[in-house]
Amino acid sequence: MSYSLASITPISLLAEPLTHEFMRRALMVSALVGGVCGLLSCYMTLKGWALMGDAVSHAVMPGVVVAYALGLPFSIGAFIFGVGSVALIGFVKQKSRIKEDTVIGLVFTGFFAFGLVLVSKIKSNIDLMHILFGSPLGISSNDIQQTVIISFVVVLILLLFRRDLMLYCFDATHARSIGINTGMLHYLLLSVLSLAAVAGLQTVGIILVVAMLITPGATAYLLTDRFDRMTFLAIISSAISSVLGVYISYWSDIETGGSIVLVQTAIFLLAFLFAPRYGILKSKGYTH
Amino acid sequence: MNSVISQTQGEVPGIEALEVCVDYNGTVALYDASLSLKSGSICGLVGMNGAGKSTFFKALMGFVRPSRGAIRINGLPVSQAQRDQAVAYVPQNEEVDFSFPVSVWDVVMMGRYGSMNFLRVSRESDRQAVKHALERVELLELRNRPIGSLSGGQRKRAFLARAIAQRASVLLLDEPFSGVDVRTEKLMAELFLQFQKEGRTILISTHDLSHVRDFCDLVVLINKTVLAYGETSEIFTQENLTMTFGGMPPDVLSGPTTSAELID
Numbered sequence A: 001m002s003y004s005l006a007s008i009t010p011i012s013l014l015a016e017p018l019t020h021e022f023m024r025r026a027l028m029v030s031a032l033v034g035g036v037c038g039l040l041s042c043y044m045t046l047k048g049w050a051l052m053g054d055a056v057s058h059a060v061m062p063g064v065v066v067a068y069a070l071g072l073p074f075s076i077g078a079f080i081f082g083v084g085s086v087a088l089i090g091f092v093k094q095k096s097r098i099k100e101d102t103v104i105g106l107v108f109t110g111f112f113a114f115g116l117v118l119v120s121k122i123k124s125n126i127d128l129m130h131i132l133f134g135s136p137l138g139i140s141s142n143d144i145q146q147t148v149i150i151s152f153v154v155v156l157i158l159l160l161f162r163r164d165l166m167l168y169c170f171d172a173t174h175a176r177s178i179g180i181n182t183g184m185l186h187y188l189l190l191s192v193l194s195l196a197a198v199a200g201l202q203t204v205g206i207i208l209v210v211a212m213l214i215t216p217g218a219t220a221y222l223l224t225d226r227f228d229r230m231t232f233l234a235i236i237s238s239a240i241s242s243v244l245g246v247y248i249s250y251w252s253d254i255e256t257g258g259s260i261v262l263v264q265t266a267i268f269l270l271a272f273l274f275a276p277r278y279g280i281l282k283s284k285g286y287t288h
Numbered sequence B: 001m002n003s004v005i006s007q008t009q010g011e012v013p014g015i016e017a018l019e020v021c022v023d024y025n026g027t028v029a030l031y032d033a034s035l036s037l038k039s040g041s042i043c044g045l046v047g048m049n050g051a052g053k054s055t056f057f058k059a060l061m062g063f064v065r066p067s068r069g070a071i072r073i074n075g076l077p078v079s080q081a082q083r084d085q086a087v088a089y090v091p092q093n094e095e096v097d098f099s100f101p102v103s104v105w106d107v108v109m110m111g112r113y114g115s116m117n118f119l120r121v122s123r124e125s126d127r128q129a130v131k132h133a134l135e136r137v138e139l140l141e142l143r144n145r146p147i148g149s150l151s152g153g154q155r156k157r158a159f160l161a162r163a164i165a166q167r168a169s170v171l172l173l174d175e176p177f178s179g180v181d182v183r184t185e186k187l188m189a190e191l192f193l194q195f196q197k198e199g200r201t202i203l204i205s206t207h208d209l210s211h212v213r214d215f216c217d218l219v220v221l222i223n224k225t226v227l228a229y230g231e232t233s234e235i236f237t238q239e240n241l242t243m244t245f246g247g248m249p250p251d252v253l254s255g256p257t258t259s260a261e262l263i264d
Helices: A010-019 A021-047 A050-059 A061-070 A074-095 A100-121 A128-133 A141-160 A162-170 A172-177 A182-203 A205-223 A227-252 A256-274 B053-061 B078-083 B104-115 B124-136 B152-166 B182-197 B209-215 B238-244 B255-263
Strands: B013-024 B027-038 B042-046 B068-073 B087-090 B170-174 B201-206 B218-222 B226-231
Touching (some): A021 A141, A050 A061, A050 A074, A061 A100, A074 A141, A074 A182, A128 A205, A141 A182, A162 A172, A162 B104, A182 A205, A182 A256, B013 B053, B042 B209, B053 B087, B053 B201, B152 B182, B182 B201, B201 B209
Parallel strands (some): B042 B201
Antiparallel strands (some): B013 B027
């Protein structure tokens, strides 16, 4: 970027990138995906599914590659392999004496490795780097369209089942005892996770997508004791991180996915230190 | 062995089990368990760890299907009772994630979910039910507090309020006396008596025998099957308890008079 120092003002810092079509796209997609993953991250952190999020987001890799090769929307491939990996985790856990976290690690690395091998074997124009690290600055309109549709579906499902999913995360026994189908909710949440992983892949890539799926939720969790406020804060912090990350990436010419996740981590650190009730420098607490 | 409790003619029992067998992948958890508890009874479910108390609860809630036998709640199959919101489970404090970001009000409102529409939008009647339930457990002032900020006894009361708001006719309580304060214990005693008058059936799973003697008019002794059940005064014999606890001396459990007898 060849601008003289004098011409850089806060306004131009924000406005200048917007003159480029690719930046407008990148900012829009990143904010959207950030918000969607932020919303889902609340359920992931409250349900204790961080490792599951990591597993599913890696396991969608071969699905994405196969879908590309067959000319299908990559969301379909990702969905099949995401849910399939979880089914496989459940199966191996049930049929063997191996502990669950070991099974999760085992299955998702297997899927991921399979994906890597497929990329190298299938002749296509898949850019491995884009899948691994995301490329919001180079996103195609076709990918934007898919990402918008995925985001819409994820948000719709999470909105419709907002209360049921919250109850499922908090007290599955009660949910079941009043006739709510918790098995269906379990797979619904997993399906949404697979879809969100594909959306997140667009901006930060497969390796870092788990950050999008847990960090905003963890940050918001430190800031409030209300579920609705937590979802709101997670969406906001995640969307802001994404936009800020893209800007920083543009101006300092650094990798975009890493930049987005670093901003998220920085916001988490602020909450960790200064959250009113749960920060380590807390100023107030509850007494019975 | 089973001393059949007196039942008024035509009254439907709150909980009825007919030769219920439950097994998990071939391991028998419960066999030939039969009992009939009339509505409006406060009943203690007593047995060792692994005696099948939680399996019986799960069967009553429809989480496990008996491999043989039948369970009826208010005369209906479990699935029907579940649809009617008839059964409420009050968990042990240890089972609940109290750092979950929900308020006391939110928790009690969860009792209403089964009666709400698909989106779980609360109506005025739901809010009234929650308010009323909170009043009964004396937690209305704390309704906006996060659930995790409550004491052990208050937490227990919040979950009791959820069962009240649900308007459940059968309440399953898991170790309700552990870790609660005197005020909560007194309040629970009063509530149980009110529930009894309202015709609700209360089943308390515990191995705390002194509380069973104080609170429960009926008792069920189980060890993989129903060993005995009936009026607490009749069933709580040294012999029955020894049988229930597998020959272990239940002296600590049965109070001064029996201890004196033991010394004799």
